[in-house]
Ligand SMILES: Cc1cc2nc3c(=O)[nH]c(=O)nc-3n(C[C@H](O)[C@H](O)[C@H](O)COP(=O)(O)O)c2cc1C
Ligand code: SF4
């Protein structure tokens with residue numbers, strides 16, 4: 001069930017569009033912000049609230065890189081693997097994460113602290129290589145810098 | 155440089171904070187919309203047409219001409235819509251981020267002027283979900299603009315009523331494509347739509363709609379304030395205005411600069427990006443993001459504008475260059491690009507989803523040392539298969555631009571991979587680490 005808070009926040013988005021369905025991305029993000037991911041149950045609840053079929057909403061949910069249909073860890077690392085980061089050494093960061101956390105793309109640490117996902121160009125190519133953790137962008141990283149950054153996410 | 159020669163970034167704060175509404179107005183902000191409100195919509199469209207402004211989202215379509223297809227007057231369908239395209243997901247592109255984070259009011263004013271020109275009542279800033287700071291700053295700027303009465307109705311003492319909403323997306327390259335963006339805003343998958351009908355007559359929710367890039371919109375207040383002639387005079391070669399140029403890759407000073415449209419490639423690279431890092435040589439570059447053809451060191455004299463880059467066999471695209479050095483594998487670089495395009499294909503047309511993934515698999519084989527001469531023919535064939543006209547949208551034709559030009563310019567590298575049965579740029583056996591240093 002959606003919480004009263006979630007419902008209220010979603011309802012507040014709806015008047016910005018002429019059709020309820022148009023608020024579905026907002027709704028998915030609102031629920032995911034609180035629960036970390038979108039379960040089948042959440043999907044059903046949102047679809048019902050917005051007058052969509054389950055298939056319609058799932059087609060949207062699975063289309064987007066930032067909507068998670070599987071549980072994720074407490075912090076999500078989005079490592080840019082696009083071209084400018086690739087040129088200046090994204091794979092060293094990936095290798096470092098693999099060694100330090102024991103995870104590769106699509107995996108979560110056993111203590112559920114981190115999930116690692118690839119992401120397309122984060123629009124910070126002049127500071128490549130970059131990654132995001134949760135809502136924060138970290139730029140100009142080398143393995144030592146990445147190590148310090150990881151420490152601040154418990 | 156005279157400050158009015160870089161109108162878009164002239165007033166950026168040195169501390170990187172966004173200009174507040176009062177700060178923006180002290181620098182002359184919101185004069186353009188006031189001026190525009192004294193003009194008829196047709197007159198604004200004519201002004202922008204005369205200015206020579208071309209879309210900064212990548213395609214360079216003339217902005218005034220695009221607007222001229224929107225039905226005007228009391229008989230036109232309503233409401234009409236405007237969408238600011240702030241999806242910026244083209245790999246290697248980081249220019250709109252600056253405008254969104256540093257001068258959100260400039261964008262809002264540009265949107266007001268565009269909305270006035272096409273008589274739109276509702277506008278959205280379509281922002282990619284990862285631009286968290288930009289979202290906060292636009293949200294704050296919107297609150298300031300509503301509080302000042304500049305949005306929401308009867309603004310500026312005129313019959314001007316505009317609502318602007320921020321829509322943050324959830325990450326998919328196709329959302330940046332004009333009609334994909336409209337579907338995304340309607341809460342659907344961002345598949346593109348068949349044209350005609352064109353968005354100008356039947357766009358968002360079936361109503362007349364204009365989709366415009368952030369940088370394009372930011373030019374508008376200045377064109378209204380200083381005139382079409384002034385804007386044209388800023389350009390050094392064939393096209394008008396200034397351009398936010400960027401460079402990434404192994405140059406000494408990667409970065410972003412507002413410079414006259416038509417600044418020569420070599421000047422950008424040497425004077426602004428500081429040249430290549432020590433010990434490296436320029437091999438080639440993508441002049442305007444991932445979906446543009448390679449240029450090479452013999453193109454350094456090319457003026458970086460839409461007209462001249464096209465003459466040189468590529469496209470200005472987003473104007474943010476990706477630099478390939480002589481120690482990075484061109485085959486590996488193109489592999490990385492095609493992997494991106496294959497992943498972001500919406501899957502609608504066969505040449506795109508199957509052709510691009512096939513190309514990616516072949517390039518991966520090259521990097522593993524398993525490429526064959528016959529694969530080069532296959533890659534050529536995929537390039538033709540994805541040519542403009544064979545697919546529903548411009549993703550696939552854009553995707554094969556770096557591929558086809560790499561096959562042309564870096565043919566010897568492909569052959570070396572076949573001959574040596576490995577990637578000649580690679581020390582160890584390390585993933586796709588052609589670009590390691
Ligand atoms: C796959 C694809 C992605 C695109 N992404 C963007 C984008 O992120 N931002 C943008 O302004 N234009 C993007 N475009 C171009 C838009 O379709 C459209 O031409 C542009 O927003 C029009 O604005 P302009 O005339 O001001 O350039 C993309 C095009 C394609 C084919
Ligand atoms: S070209 Fe690719 S992205 Fe564009 S509609 Fe076809 S399958 Fe979709």
Ligand code: FES
Nearest residue numbers: 080085121122125
């Ligand atoms: S390629 Fe990584 S931020 Fe652009």
